[in-house]
Amino acid sequence: MGDGTGVRRRGPAGGGVDLVVPVKPLRRAKSRLVGAADGGAGDPVAHAALVTGLALDTVAAARSASRVRRVLVVTSDPELAATLRAEGVDVIPDTPAAGLNAALRHGAEVLGQRGDGRAGTVGALQADLPALRPAELDAAVDAAAGRRAFCPDRHGTGTTLLLAARGEPLRPSFGPGSAAAHAASGAVMLDGAWPSLRCDVDTAEDLAVAAELGLGPRSTALLGAACGASRPAP
């Protein structure tokens, strides 16, 4: 359901979190996964399709979560933006300010401007969570309970989800060692048993773990044969 502001609203009226999902230009993203979708050949078109599939599964799961009100993708890749918009996903380009944290701050600001004026919770969700289950994302949002909070990746060093305190700015510190950086910024570490939320995929090993958890449909279509597993029926 639209709210007349150009950003899709979902979830309970006036409640829920607004998530920014950042994606680099397709041919530069997920560099350690080049070749994962085409048996090591490393074709740029196959790689772009893989990054797109990972992002589509992540965004679809986030949009299905009942605690998620809005999802906004920040990407300057025109092909990815067109694909996402065709699926009804809201997309804005990066600002001239370079880098992941600048993109996240920009997305959070746009969500704030397009909001309904009520103080909400803004967050950042990584775009490479192809096994993400909406119920695990909901559980993490509930556990945060309006506090500044983050979910570490399965290695414990990175961050897959950052939630600002209700009504506060996002203040993202993504990058190497972001889990420690977010903890140092006062964010509560969310450490529930949410394997799909913690499984971002940077390497072939990560992809194998995600496949064991059950990949979403787009990633399964691209990787099913290579990884051998898909999400069981709910």
Ligand SMILES: Nc1nc2c(ncn2[C@@H]2O[C@H](COP(=O)(O)OP(=O)(O)OP(=O)(O)O)[C@@H](O)[C@H]2O)c(=O)[nH]1
């Ligand atoms: N919009 C936007 N997204 C970014 C930018 N830099 C990184 N991202 C995204 O943020 C997430 C984490 O980024 P990185 O760890 O730097 O890159 P990656 O694509 O995941 O993987 P590597 O190539 O292995 O470093 C990924 O979803 C990226 O696509 C940026 O400048 N703008």
Ligand SMILES: C=C(OP(=O)(O)O)C(=O)O
């Ligand atoms: C940028 C991050 O993710 P990645 O694991 O993709 O490097 C991060 O965890 O802060």
